[in-house]
Amino acid sequence: MDYVKLINCMRCGMCLPACPTYKETFLETASPRGRVALIRKLQEGELDQSERLLEFLSLCLDCQACASACPCGVNAGELVAEFTCEKKSADGLGFMEDLILRKLVPHPDRLETSMVPMRLYQNSGLQKLVRTLGVLKMFPKPLERMEGLLPSLPSRSLRQEISEVTPAVGTERGTVGFFLGCVMSLIFSDASRATIKLLSVLGYKVITPRNQVCCGAPNMLGGDLEGLKEAARTNIDIFGGYMVDFIVTDCGGCGAELKKYGHHIEEEAASEFSTKVRDISQVLALHIEELQAKLKPLHQKVTYHDPCHIAHCQGIRKEPRDLLKLVPGLEYKELDTADACCGSAGTYNIAKPEMSDKILHRKLDTVRASGAEILVTSNPGCLLQLKKGLADQLPHVKLMHLTEILAQSMEN
Amino acid sequence: MNPSFTQELASIVGQQYILTDRESLAVYGYDSTPEIESLPGAVLLPGSTDEVVRIMKLCHEAGVTVTPRGSGTNLSGGSLSAGGVVVQTSRLNRLLEIDEENLTATVEPGLITSTLHREVESRGLFYPPDPGSMNISTMGGNVAENSGGLRGLKYGVTADYVMGLETVLADGDMLRTGGKVVKDVAGYSLNPLLVSSEGTLGFFTGITVKLIPKPQGKITMLAHFPVLQDAALAVSAIIAAKVIPATLEFLDKVTIKCVEDYAHVGLPLDVDAVLLIEVDGHPVVIAEEAAAVAEICKKHRSSFFQTAQTAAEALKLTEARRTALSALARLKPTTILEDATVPRSCIAAMLKVIQDSAQKYNVVIGTFGHAGDGNLHPTCLTDERDHDEIKRAHAAFEEIFDAAIAMGGTITGEHGVGLAKKKYLPKLVGETGIRVMRGIKQAFDPKGILNPGKIF
Numbered sequence: 082m083d084y085v086k087l088i089n090c091m092r093c094g095m096c097l098p099a100c101p102t103y104k105e106t107f108l109e110t111a112s113p114r115g116r117v118a119l120i121r122k123l124q125e126g127e128l129d130q131s132e133r134l135l136e137f138l139s140l141c142l143d144c145q146a147c148a149s150a151c152p153c154g155v156n157a158g159e160l161v162a163e164f165t166c167e168k169k170s171a172d173g174l175g176f177m178e179d180l181i182l183r184k185l186v187p188h189p190d191r192l193e194t195s196m197v198p199m200r201l202y203q204n205s206g207l208q209k210l211v212r213t214l215g216v217l218k219m220f221p222k223p224l225e226r227m228e229g230l231l232p233s234l235p236s237r238s239l240r241q242e243i244s245e246v247t248p249a250v251g252t253e254r255g256t257v258g259f260f261l262g263c264v265m266s267l268i269f270s271d272a273s274r275a276t277i278k279l280l281s282v283l284g285y286k287v288i289t290p291r292n293q294v295c296c297g298a299p300n301m302l303g304g305d306l307e308g309l310k311e312a313a314r315t316n317i318d319i320f321g322g323y324m325v326d327f328i329v330t331d332c333g334g335c336g337a338e339l340k341k342y343g344h345h346i347e348e349e350a351a352s353e354f355s356t357k358v359r360d361i362s363q364v365l366a367l368h369i370e371e372l373q374a375k376l377k378p379l380h381q382k383v384t385y386h387d388p389c390h391i392a393h394c395q396g397i398r399k400e401p402r403d404l405l406k407l408v409p410g411l412e413y414k415e416l417d418t419a420d421a422c423c424g425s426a427g428t429y430n431i432a433k434p435e436m437s438d439k440i441l442h443r444k445l446d447t448v449r450a451s452g453a454e455i456l457v458t459s460n461p462g463c464l465l466q467l468k469k470g471l472a473d474q475l476p477h478v479k480l481m482h483l484t485e486i487l488a489q490s491m492e493n
Numbered sequence: 494m495n496p497s498f499t500q501e502l503a504s505i506v507g508q509q510y511i512l513t514d515r516e517s518l519a520v521y522g523y524d525s526t527p528e529i530e531s532l533p534g535a536v537l538l539p540g541s542t543d544e545v546v547r548i549m550k551l552c553h554e555a556g557v558t559v560t561p562r563g564s565g566t567n568l569s570g571g572s573l574s575a576g577g578v579v580v581q582t583s584r585l586n587r588l589l590e591i592d593e594e595n596l597t598a599t600v601e602p603g604l605i606t607s608t609l610h611r612e613v614e615s616r617g618l619f620y621p622p623d624p625g626s627m628n629i630s631t632m633g634g635n636v637a638e639n640s641g642g643l644r645g646l647k648y649g650v651t652a653d654y655v656m657g658l659e660t661v662l663a664d665g666d667m668l669r670t671g672g673k674v675v676k677d678v679a680g681y682s683l684n685p686l687l688v689s690s691e692g693t694l695g696f697f698t699g700i701t702v703k704l705i706p707k708p709q710g711k712i713t714m715l716a717h718f719p720v721l722q723d724a725a726l727a728v729s730a731i732i733a734a735k736v737i738p739a740t741l742e743f744l745d746k747v748t749i750k751c752v753e754d755y756a757h758v759g760l761p762l763d764v765d766a767v768l769l770i771e772v773d774g775h776p777v778v779i780a781e782e783a784a785a786v787a788e789i790c791k792k793h794r795s796s797f798f799q800t801a802q803t804a805a806e807a808l809k810l811t812e813a814r815r816t817a818l819s820a821l822a823r824l825k826p827t828t829i830l831e832d833a834t835v836p837r838s839c840i841a842a843m844l845k846v847i848q849d850s851a852q853k854y855n856v857v858i859g860t861f862g863h864a865g866d867g868n869l870h871p872t873c874l875t876d877e878r879d880h881d882e883i884k885r886a887h888a889a890f891e892e893i894f895d896a897a898i899a900m901g902g903t904i905t906g907e908h909g910v911g912l913a914k915k916k917y918l919p920k921l922v923g924e925t926g927i928r929v930m931r932g933i934k935q936a937f938d939p940k941g942i943l944n945p946g947k948i949f
Contacts, residue, residue, distance in 0.1 A: 085826060088826045088827070088877065088878075089823075089826050091525070091527065091822055091827070091828045092523055092524070092525050092526075092527075092565075093525050093566065093626070093822075094524075094525055094564055094565060094566040094626060094629050095626070095628070095629065097564055097629045098605065098628045098629045107538060107581065107583035107584060108512075108517070108538075109517070109520040109521055109565065110512075110516060110517050110520055114520075115520040118519065118520045118523065119516060119519070119520060122519050127519065128515065128516060128519055131515075131516065133514055133516050134516050137516060152818055152819035152822050152823075153819060153822035153823050153828070154819075154823050
């Protein structure tokens with residue numbers, strides 16, 4: 082790890098109020114500033130790589146709210162993730178990591194037919210699964226939690242169902258490649274269907290390559306940098322085979338990872354790929370007027386939760402709000418601390434259930450206070466976490482992906 | 494720290510709220526002060542005033558030192574402890590009362606400053622002190638350091654708002670000073686003594702502050718000056734015209750270049766200074782004041798002057814000032830932010846001293862800050878690994894402090910003396926000043942267990 086990145090932290094503390102775990106504990110060890118200091122002191126030899134130190138670091142959600150708050154450009158969340166990745170990589174992949182990250186994740190067919198918890202915790206969810214399976218005595222509890230989070234699964238993944246080419250409606254204005262996130266495809270296929278529909282209605286030919294593979298985020302979390310690069314190369318090759326204007330995704334986590342391919346692989350094709358990646362909200366926001374003409378009234382109160390991977394990792398905050406405000410009759414209520422993590426954070430909600438619940442409850446309190454009848458977000462991790470939270474506490478609030486509500490307004 | 498002693502401490506706060514492991518102590522060994530670290534022996538997070546009293550009694554008896562800490566954003570090393578007990582106030586964070594009849598708020602020390610702002614402003618009231626760290630700084634820390642902020646020129650600093658304090662003394666006795674009364678001449682005025690005592694006289698457990706009605710309106714303006722001297726003269730002229738802006742902030746050439754490189758807010762690179770001016774109050778009054786400010790800036794050869802017409806425009810104008818520290822801090826790993834303060838009539842002279850010192854010692858110093866208060870933030874951009882440059886930076890700052898003292902100013906306007914400015918204090922207050930301060934310390938804390946080694 083680059084030492085300069087660590088000493089760039091001037092310890093001003095601006096990250097503290099942004100950090101969900103600091104807000105819960107008030108402990109410096111659970112703050113971004115503290116985490117950077119721990120890694121730095123470890124590098125300087127002042128601290129050892131103790132179990133306790135690793136435990137402190139593992140409390141980080143990697144939500145990167147700290148990066149948004151930092152005045153000098155330090156990304157503590159990413160530094161912790163990098164550190165963890167390097168450590169796991171140095172420790173070597175265990176049997177289960179190898180099985181999952183190398184033999185399962187890169188092969189969508191195998192993945193989709195694997196056991197239910199696999200299908201459930203696809204994306205970054207796999208990392209915890211690895212740990213869980215590695216420590217069998219822990220099996221029952223997390224599994225129970227995973228089942229609690231499990232919404233009703235579609236019988237088939239969208240990847241298997243959707244045709245590779247969806248033609249543009251009316252005059253074709255361009256072609257986009259659709260990157261289908263694993264969890265979106267497996268669990269939230271309705272939302273991704275809506276995404277494809279919106280794109281085609283706006284005049285885009287949508288290509289959804291069937292042989293695309295996982296974005297590689299689980300590999301990064303599992304310390305398998307090579308696996309990540311392999312996934313990246315496969316996707317770059319596949320999408321490179323089509324002439325597309327954008328590579329669009331409706332999964333915040335995938336979008337953040339795809340935009341980093343150019344950083345992981347120093348090749349022109351990789352940076353070209355990354356510069357084409359757009360979150361769906363970014364593409365839709367290019368066609369505000371056309372979209373507005375097609376939307377019909379929805380008379381409800383709506384609020385928006387910023388997924389960390391969209392707001393903090395990709396800096397997208399305005400577009401989703403602008404889009405929601407287009408829907409006639411829809412009353413938009415801004416959520417208090419809308420860009421605070423919901424506690425999902427990949428597999429965090431299984432790895433650290435207590436902390437995750439506290440963070441979720443804070444989020445639900447703000448949803449309650451907003452008085453909204455519909456909660457919109459645009460990342461599968463958040464959808465899973467909030468779905469469970471709303472069912473427990475606010476069953477009258479409906480949860481929708483951004484593209485779902487827009488598509489619904491179009492149908493009304 | 495002796496395990497049987499930490500066990501006794503644990504019995505007061507609970508096992509969960511005492512930290513003695515190496516890793517935890519390591520991250521309580523710093524605050525926001527560059528270059529200074531010091532390891533405590535234990536960190537406690539008490540949950541009630543009663544626990545604070547018991548901690549203090551136990552430590553007093555055992556002769557163990559106690560250092561209060563809020564969120565650790567101190568800029569003079571004031572929240573660091575060498576082997577003693579650090580008491581973090583975070584759990585004592587209740588807003589106890591907003592008294593709309595007496596216009597006061599009573600809070601616990603761990604309450605975050607901006608939380609108080611939000612709560613009182615939702616009731617049409619106003620608590621003006623707004624230190625740069627207000628989103629994380631605590632009220633206890635603000636009182637202990639007498640924090641300032643951007644609104645100091647018109648509204649004053651923390652000390653101007655503290656009406657009552659509940660303070661646990663070194664021996665665990667409770668001292669109550671002031672209250673909700675506007676007039677109180679019974680005995681010595683102890684509040685001002687406790688405010689800015691930097692944790693050396695007592696541990697605040699209750700703070701009552703004055704509130705004022707929230708200003709009805711605000712007008713934001715931005716002016717560019719090709720010549721530094723003109724900007725400084727404009728500042729004096731604005732005040733001489735009996736307009737007291739709520740904000741009168743300054744950015745120098747180095748800062749302007751950094752801000753433009755980083756944030757591309759549209760600042761011209763050929764100007765020497767930028768002033769951000771905000772007037773607030775009754776809409777009729779501020780319209781007149783804004784017109785006066787515009788005229789003065791033009792008269793002083795501002796090359797560009799803009800008055801925000803909407804809230805969005807106002808936000809855009811303040812962007813350069815808001816990004817100043819970020820823009821500077823990104824350039825180099827180490828940022829030394831100082832707060833030498835001079836009478837406002839000396840601003841131009843002080844800026845000249847800063848520029849000359851930076852040149853003489855070959856260091857990069859960007860200056861921004863509260864021009865209206867004479868409180869500037871010369872900010873040295875350096876690298877802690879470059880020992881020679883660090884040495885030169887300190888030499889430059891020593892000259893800057895000397896000049897500030899010579900102009901009738903001070904070595905620190907709002908960050909406190911703590912450990913960082915300790916060696917400069919005698920130059921400012923003289924032997925007599927130090928003797929009186931020592932006498933006060935002796936009266937409050939004869940055993941010297943409260944935040945030892947700070948200030949003098």
